[in-house]
Amino acid sequence: MADELIQHRIDKLERIxxxxxxxxxxxxxxxxxxxxxxAAFEATESEVEDPSAIDQQVTVAGRLMATRDxxxxxxxxxxxETGKIQLFIKKNTVGDExxxxxxxxxxxxxxxxxxxxxxxxxxxxTVFAEGYTILTKALRGLPEKYHGLTDVETRYRxxxxxxxxxxxxxxxxxxxxxxxxxxxxxLIDKGFLEVETPMLQPIPGGATARxxxxxxxxxxxxxxxxxxxxxxxxxxxxxxxxxxxxxxxxFRNEGVDTQHNPEFTMMELYExxxxxxxxMDETEELFCAVIEAVAGGLTFPYQGDTIDxxxxxxxxxxxxxxxxxxxxDLERTRDRGEAAKLAEGAGVGIQPEMGYGKIVDEVLSxxxxxxxxxxxxxxxxxxxxxxxxxxxxDNPALTERFQAFIGRLELCNAFSELNDxxxxxxxxxxQLRLREGGDDEAQVLDEDFLTALEVGMPPTAGLGIGIDxxxxxxxxxxxxxxxxxxxxxxxxxxx
Numbered sequence: 001m002a003d004e005l006i007q008h009r010i011d012k013l014e015r016i017x018x019x020x021x022x023x024x025x026x027x028x029x030x031x032x033x034x035x036x037x038x039a040a041f042e043a044t045e046s047e048v049e050d051p052s053a054i055d056q057q058v059t060v061a062g063r064l065m066a067t068r069d070x071x072x073x074x075x076x077x078x079x080x081e082t083g084k085i086q087l088f089i090k091k092n093t094v095g096d097e098x099x100x101x102x103x104x105x106x107x108x109x110x111x112x113x114x115x116x117x118x119x120x121x122x123x124x125x126t127v128f129a130e131g132y133t134i135l136t137k138a139l140r141g142l143p144e145k146y147h148g149l150t151d152v153e154t155r156y157r158x159x160x161x162x163x164x165x166x167x168x169x170x171x172x173x174x175x176x177x178x179x180x181x182x183x184x185x186x187l188i189d190k191g192f193l194e195v196e197t198p199m200l201q202p203i204p205g206g207a208t209a210r211x212x213x214x215x216x217x218x219x220x221x222x223x224x225x226x227x228x229x230x231x232x233x234x235x236x237x238x239x240x241x242x243x244x245x246x247x248x249x250x251f252r253n254e255g256v257d258t259q260h261n262p263e264f265t266m267m268e269l270y271e272x273x274x275x276x277x278x279x280m281d282e283t284e285e286l287f288c289a290v291i292e293a294v295a296g297g298l299t300f301p302y303q304g305d306t307i308d309x310x311x312x313x314x315x316x317x318x319x320x321x322x323x324x325x326x327x328x329d330l331e332r333t334r335d336r337g338e339a340a341k342l343a344e345g346a347g348v349g350i351q352p353e354m355g356y357g358k359i360v361d362e363v364l365s366x367x368x369x370x371x372x373x374x375x376x377x378x379x380x381x382x383x384x385x386x387x388x389x390x391x392x393x394d395n396p397a398l399t400e401r402f403q404a405f406i407g408r409l410e411l412c413n414a415f416s417e418l419n420d421x422x423x424x425x426x427x428x429x430x431q432l433r434l435r436e437g438g439d440d441e442a443q444v445l446d447e448d449f450l451t452a453l454e455v456g457m458p459p460t461a462g463l464g465i466g467i468d469x470x471x472x473x474x475x476x477x478x479x480x481x482x483x484x485x486x487x488x489x490x491x492x493x494x495x
Contacts, residue, residue, distance in 0.1 A: 006139050012104040013137045019101070023137035028112045031059040035082025038125055041117045051119060058127060060085065061112040061135060063164070064105060065142075074102055078113065078127075081170070086126040087113055094131055108138035156487050175294050176471040176483050180247060182293035183267055183465070186286055192243040192269060197232035199225060199249065205446045206230030206388070209252040212262075225251035230388065230462065231449045233270050234417065237460050238452045245269035247467070254441075258479040259409065262488050265467040272458045276400040276416040279461035280377055283404065283412060284313055286465075287375070294474045302407040302476055305373050309406070313375040318364065321378050326367035330360055334397065353438055357384025372405035379403075387427040387443055389415035407473050414463040421453035 016023045032040070037058045045051045062080035076087040091099040105111065115129040143165040155162040155169075163170045184194065202221070204211035206228030216223050229248050236244050247267045256262065271279065291298055291309050298309040316324075319331035328342045339359045340350045348366050350359055360382055368378075379402035380392055389399035400416035418424050428450070434442035471483040481487040 005141060009106055009137065009139045012106065013139070015104050016101075016134060016137065021134065023134055025133070025135045028061050028133070028135050029059065030061050030112070031057075033082040034060050034062055034078065034080045034085045037117055037127070038083060038085060041125055045119075054118070056117045057115065058117055059112065059114045060127065061110065064107055064109045064111055066107065067102075067105070069102075072099075074099075078111070079167075086120070086124050087115075087129055087132075088120070088126050089129045089132065094129060098131065105134065106138060106141070108140070108142045109134060110136035110138075153489065156481055156489055157492075159485055172471075172475045172477065172483060173485060175475050176467075178294045179290055179471050179474060180265075180267075180467060182290045183286065183467075184247065186289045187245050187267075187269065190243070190282075192245045192271075193241060195233070195236060195241070195244050195246055197226075197229045197236075197246060197248070199251075201226050201232075203444050203446045203448075205443060205449065206232075207250075207252075208387070208441050208443060210254055210441050212251050212253045227252050228266070228464070229268050230464075231446060233268060234457060234460070234462070235449070235452045237270050237272055238455055238457045242272040242458075243269070256488065258481075259469060259472075261468065261480050261484055264480075264484075266464050267467060268462070268464040270417070270460055270462045272460050274461040275459065276379065276402055276414055276461055279414055279416075279463055280315070280379070280402055283402075283414060283463055283465075284311055284375075284377075287404065287411075287470075290470070291474065300474065300476075302473055303478060305407060307374065307407055307473075309375050313377055313404075315377045315379065317380045318360070318378045318382075319380070321368050321372075321376075322360070322363055325371045326363050328363070330363065355384060355434070355439075357382055361385055369405060369410065370408055373407060375404065375406045377402050377404055386415065387431050388418055388424075390418045390420075391423070409469045409473055410466070411469055411473070412463060412465040414461065417457070417460040417462045419453060419457040419460060421450055424453055425450055 013023050037060055041054065041056055044054050044056060048054060060078065060080070062078040064076060065079050065084065066077040068075040072091040074089045076089065078085055078087055089099070089102065111132050111134050113127055113129050113132045115127045118126055118128055120126050143161055188194065200214070200223045202223060204224035204227050206226070207230065209227040211224040211227050214223055214225065228250055229246050233244055233246060245267060247265065249263060250266050251263050253262060254260065288298060288309055288311060291300070300307055322328060322330055326346045328346045330339055330342060333339055334356055336356045336359070339356050340354070343350050343359050343363050346363065346367055348363050350362065354362065380398045381401040383391060383397060383399050386399040386401045389401045392398040392400050402414050403410055404412045418427070428443065428445040431443040432445055468480050468483055471477070472480060475483060477483050
């Protein structure tokens, strides 16, 4: 049946060509977008006594979304990126030949229309067409008008159909774009320089994650898609830059769920002569600036909760949060066995290969994070979880690290950065032992980065913000796939 419908449209295509018309135009000059035409008419309408006397001629273009043939007149709906407007096409106005050619138009075609903007007797803002031209002939139909495109897999695989059938999807992605634009503007205004670092790296460093591996034929060597830009950005601090950031794509060969996609976007920054407490203040200011720019204020809905991002945000040590929300005290022990018993007693499943740090992280994920709805900073993490962070100045068992949580989402990770090359080497070596013990997410020793640290890196604080999760939060999206234009999906099995 689908092939028959496509052939029916191809027949119309050939008729258009037979009339000497090109159904795939090269360009079309519009006087304005549809949304602008509507806004201009409404503005003029509010200023005149007799709206019927308004003489506003426009040339607009867009996708044909509906037609209603009433004999010698046809109503249609035209939509572009900025909105939708009704068309009124009258046989006596456009001429017999042009009116007859309407039969070769289909829902989904792109057309251009020139005419006056008026209101109909039913009150609908309408372009009264003086002429039209076909710009693109669509050979496939759009999703069914009234039910739209609801199958989740189809929506993600064919995002173009999703945006056509569900206009609110495009608004979601426009908000995501605002997230990035407002964050970039904030950082540049604060004196940060935007840089670019390699996506293909000889060593997958900067994060505890499993990398994707590829092969470079000319050099005959394996390379890794970056899991984080951290070690390269720190090299720039060593070289003399003092405030740098990168909005980057990272790749981690790990599980997929509502908060994880193998390819994702991060903003990562480094600031010389700063520590994690000062950066926490700056992070709070950054988040509030982005939230206001996108949400229009500091109060907004997320998944049934009302989020209030007004400053100051709650700040709590990680172990205090575990005591409050999980009811156990993991700070009093560093023994792996005792920590496992405490966690299991709190209902957290613990695997044999988990070390002390992973146990703490699991308790955080299962018992604490689900309770963090309002903006909260957790800080001071065990050293086992943070191989690139400085030891806490008054407690070497902890690191100067914080994370921000809103709406149960982890949105950022930040440190006072470790700049002691001897300590860093010891941390890398501890990570190597974890890898030898079967932890394929543990970090690899990077000699070149250690050489850079030996040259000397000033006191530095670093921050990474998950753009996708922040977009989820500010668009009230339950899944990361709703805010990634083309998320990774399973291969469709052919029957």
